[in-house]
Amino acid sequence: MSGSAAPGTIAELTALGKPSAPIPLATSAGNEQEHNALHLQQSGAAVALVKDAVTPEGLREAVAPILASPERRAHMAHQARTLGRPDAADRLTEVLLSVAV
Numbered sequence: 001m002s003g004s005a006a007p008g009t010i011a012e013l014t015a016l017g018k019p020s021a022p023i024p025l026a027t028s029a030g031n032e033q034e035h036n037a038l039h040l041q042q043s044g045a046a047v048a049l050v051k052d053a054v055t056p057e058g059l060r061e062a063v064a065p066i067l068a069s070p071e072r073r074a075h076m077a078h079q080a081r082t083l084g085r086p087d088a089a090d091r092l093t094e095v096l097l098s099v100a101v
Contacts (some may be wrong), residue, residue, distance in 0.1 A: 005037035005048070013040075013086035019076030020046045021062045023054055046081035 005022035013020050022040060024033035040046035047062040066072055085091070
């Protein structure tokens with residue numbers, strides 16, 4: 001449920017349609033992990049733990065409502081799936097081949 005907001009993790013969470021509580025690495029280059037986490041949150045797929053919320057209590061407050069509500073988990077899972085691109089590798093390959101030929 002909680003974990004990194006690295007691009008690979010975000011890709012897996014959205015491809016699989018998993019609700020989450022991502023915790024961005026504060027030292028990520030260009031702050032992209034916080035951007036990823038907040039994007040998921042704004043989309044309804046996650047509850048991001050950023051800055052001062054990264055505490056044991058912050059994690060508890062973020063995760064408890066998700067664990068307590070099957071409806072909320074289902075909604076978040078649906079929202080995550082709408083962001084996922086499980087065929088991203090195939091799509092990228094097609095683009096690269098189309099410009100290489």
